[in-house]
Amino acid sequence: EGDGGTKCYLEGAEVRVVVVKVRDGRIADWKGQVRDWAVTSDIEVPTINGTHAS
Numbered sequence: 081e082g083d084g085g086t087k088c089y090l091e092g093a094e095v096r097v098v099v100v101k102v103r104d105g106r107i108a109d110w111k112g113q114v115r116d117w118a119v120t121s122d123i124e125v126p127t128i129n130g131t132h133a134s
Contacts, residue, residue, distance in 0.1 A: 104118040 108114045
């Protein structure tokens with residue numbers, strides 16, 4: 081205890097991993113300030129003759 085769980089493991093126990101895509105969220109601090117955030121894509125899609133390629 082007191083190490084933030086960095087040294088915890090279960091030898092011989094089954095392990096399951098869950099992966100989720102997070103695109104946006106909301107964070108609230110103890111003062112009540114709320115901040116919304118979102119993950120955006122900075123990838124530019126190439127255009128051919130003025131239209132987006134699929």
